Amino acid sequence: MPNWSVSVSANSEPATTGKADQAAKPAGSGPGFSLPKVPFWAQIVAGLVLGVLLGWLARSQDITWLYTTLDKIGGIFIQLLKLAVAPLVFFAILVSITNLRKVNNAARLASRTLLWFMITSLIAVAIGITIGLITNPGSGTGLTPKDGAKPEGSGSWIDFLTGIVPTDVITPFTELNVLQIVFMAAVAGIAALKLGDRAAPILALSESVLELLQKALWWVIRLAPIGTVGLIGYAIADYGWDLIGDYATFTADVYIGCALVLFGVYPLLLATVAKVSPLQFFKGAWPAIQLAFVSRSSVGTMPVTVRVTERLGVPKEYTSFAVPFGATTKMDGCAAIYPALAAIFIAEIFNVQLGIQDYLLIAFVSVVGSAATAGLTGATVMLTLTLSTLGLPLEGVGLLIAIDPILDMMRTATNVAGQVVAPVIVAAREKILDHDKYNSVHGSPIDEESETREVEHKAAVPAAV
Numbered sequence: 001m002p003n004w005s006v007s008v009s010a011n012s013e014p015a016t017t018g019k020a021d022q023a024a025k026p027a028g029s030g031p032g033f034s035l036p037k038v039p040f041w042a043q044i045v046a047g048l049v050l051g052v053l054l055g056w057l058a059r060s061q062d063i064t065w066l067y068t069t070l071d072k073i074g075g076i077f078i079q080l081l082k083l084a085v086a087p088l089v090f091f092a093i094l095v096s097i098t099n100l101r102k103v104n105n106a107a108r109l110a111s112r113t114l115l116w117f118m119i120t121s122l123i124a125v126a127i128g129i130t131i132g133l134i135t136n137p138g139s140g141t142g143l144t145p146k147d148g149a150k151p152e153g154s155g156s157w158i159d160f161l162t163g164i165v166p167t168d169v170i171t172p173f174t175e176l177n178v179l180q181i182v183f184m185a186a187v188a189g190i191a192a193l194k195l196g197d198r199a200a201p202i203l204a205l206s207e208s209v210l211e212l213l214q215k216a217l218w219w220v221i222r223l224a225p226i227g228t229v230g231l232i233g234y235a236i237a238d239y240g241w242d243l244i245g246d247y248a249t250f251t252a253d254v255y256i257g258c259a260l261v262l263f264g265v266y267p268l269l270l271a272t273v274a275k276v277s278p279l280q281f282f283k284g285a286w287p288a289i290q291l292a293f294v295s296r297s298s299v300g301t302m303p304v305t306v307r308v309t310e311r312l313g314v315p316k317e318y319t320s321f322a323v324p325f326g327a328t329t330k331m332d333g334c335a336a337i338y339p340a341l342a343a344i345f346i347a348e349i350f351n352v353q354l355g356i357q358d359y360l361l362i363a364f365v366s367v368v369g370s371a372a373t374a375g376l377t378g379a380t381v382m383l384t385l386t387l388s389t390l391g392l393p394l395e396g397v398g399l400l401i402a403i404d405p406i407l408d409m410m411r412t413a414t415n416v417a418g419q420v421v422a423p424v425i426v427a428a429r430e431k432i433l434d435h436d437k438y439n440s441v442h443g444s445p446i447d448e449e450s451e452t453r454e455v456e457h458k459a460a461v462p463a464a465v
Contacts (some may be wrong), residue, residue, distance in 0.1 A: 040225075040446040044290055047228030054229065055236025073230025080220045081300035084213055086173040089299060090185045090235050091210040092324035095187030096205055102317045109300045109426060113322050116422040117330050118367050120269070124261050124332040125366040128340030129359050131257050137250040137341060138348025146355075178299070182328050214303045220281045221304060221446065223290060224401045228294045235405050250345050255406045257337040258414040262289075274428035275440055284441035285420045286313045292416035296408045298327045302306075307445040309420050313434035314427045322426070325417035331382070333411030333418075336366040339386040346387065346396030358390050367390050 038046075046365075051070070054407055058066040100106035131216055139296045164183050169259045172180035192199040210344045267278030282289075288305040302323060340362050348352050427433035 011353070020322060024410055027131060040287060041212045041290055041442045043225035044228055045295070048232055049224040050248070051229040051232030052164055052236055055233035058237040059235065069393050070230045070233035072229060074232075074234045075230070076229025077220070077223060077230060078295070078297070081217070081297050084177065084217045084220070085178065085297075085299050085371040086176055086181055086210070086303065088213045088217065089178055089181050089324070089328060090173075091206050091213065092189075092302065093328070094183055094189040095183035095190070095203070095206050095210050096324045097186060097319035098192050098199075098206075099317045099320045099326070101193060102177075103315070103321075105375050106291075109318055109430065112426045112430065113325065113422055116425055117326065117418075120261075120265065120332055120418055120422065121330075121336045122363060123265050124257075124336035124418075125363045127260050128257050128337035128455055129278060129344070129362060131253050131385065132341045132344035135249055135253055136344075137253050137346060140249070141247065174404050178328060194339055215298070216304075218231070218446075220300075224291055224294055231294065231296075231405075241384070247400075248343065250400075251403060251407065254338060255340050255410050257341065258333050258410045261332055261337065262414050262417050266417060268382050269421065269425060274425045274433075276424065276428055276433070279347050280439055280441065281312065281421070281424065284438070285417060287444040287446055288420065289417050293409045293413040296405070296412045298331070298412060298415050298419065301412075302327045304445060305416055305419055310446060311437065311441045312424055313437035313441075314421070314423045315432055318432065320425040323419055326422060327416075330422065331411075331415045333414030334408075335382045337414070338407065338411050339366060339383050340398050341393060342396075343390060344385055346399065347390075347394055349399060350393055350396060352392060360424070361389055362386060385391070 017217070054066060057063065058070060100110065103109060144360060164179055167185065168182065171177070172184065194202055243452040245292065267281070269282050270276050285308045288301055288308045291304050292298065292301045298305075304317055305327065306323045309323055310316050314322070343358075343362055363380075378461045383397055384394055385398070387396060424433065424438075
């Protein structure tokens with residue numbers, strides 16, 4: 001039997017005609033009616049499908065205005081994400097370092113986090129090298145060294161090491177040099193810890209700014225389904241299926257390698273090391289993984305990554321350190337699997353033989369140099385760093401630039417999954433993981449954010465009398 005009771009505010013008249021009022025209202029009208037809510041994951045899937053269809057239509061029918069529109073939609077979405085990157089990284093790292101003072105054994109947690117970042121990176125790069133040696137991705141493509149071109153920017157160990165320290169405090173933000181921003185934030189965070197209570201006003205301001213940035217970025221994230229239409233549609237319209245066919249083996253290698261890490265290595269570590277349910281992990285972490293696939297930005301996905309990690313039972317104080325740290329340094333897709341396969345691919349095109357020492361160098365670069373990717377879309381800097389270390393021609397980068405956006409989707413999804421896996425493993429081993437929260441997680445934090453906002457809005461609007 002339906003419940004006809006009506007909540008009454010202190011200043012309203014008693015409700016005595018509830019049934020009559022309800023009966024008098026036409027079906028589908030009034031506050032009791034609402035359109036069915038579409039889950040965020042379903043919105044993303046719909047965006048993917050629509051993007052593919054529109055991209056195919058724009059390319060097959062040569063519709064210039066549709067091609068341009070898809071490009072603009074996707075570009076605006078990425079630009080909105082990038083707007084928040086510099087301040088978000090700075091304040092997230094600063095606050096995360098200072099939050100460690102609230103955690104017992106903070107130094108131990110930080111070192112264990114770094115250790116698991118390195119372990120999973122080594123596993124990922126080993127998988128990338130193995131797949132590359134088995135499949136020979138560069139053979140049979142028809143590509144030659146003449147098809148390559150040097151990238152506009154490249155990475156080297158000298159540039160990497162000297163580029164960490166900025167020449168001023170403004171340029172890293174205007175040029176979006178995330179590695180230098182991380183350096184300045186780390187220095188500021190450590191200095192704040194040393195100052196103690198005297199730094200309290202700065203920390204309070206930093207936490208407020210961080211919340212403001214995350215709230216604004218959350219609004220951008222809600223636009224992801226629309227951004228998906230533009231990004232996927234433009235990729236199909238611009239590159240088409242022919243390009244994927246030319247790089248079929250290499251593309252398959254990257255996707256298979258990432259899938260093995262994402263759906264093989266991570267679940268195995270969760271089940272054996274953390275002793276938690278891998279299925280429950282994906283149930284909780286999937287919103288962040290899905291958004292990473294679309295946005296191709298670990299930093300842009302960071303607010304969702306933080307939320308899903310907390311929902312999986314990792315303490316908030318530890319999450320606020322581990323996730324921002326991982327979003328700028330933990331890159332199993334971009335910095336491990338991809339450069340390993342790309343190095344083998346380019347070596348085969350340029351007819352260069354790689355030896356055991358070269359594969360060891362690839363592993364070394366993947367573990368130590370992963371911060372060079374810095375959570376932004378693309379992994380060109382990391383690839384050039386790997387090629388220069390191996391002595392391979394940098395022109396090889398030009399062979400892969402065209403296919404990069406398609407590869408970057410899977411790489412970034414793997415990156416973000418790893419950024420959640422490591423804190424879960426560390427929290428479980430250190431016995432600070434809330435297993436009840438982990439085992440009961442459901443739904444999407446993006447959907448919950450919308451529902452919370454609706455409830456707050458309804459609470460703020462006076463009820464009609």
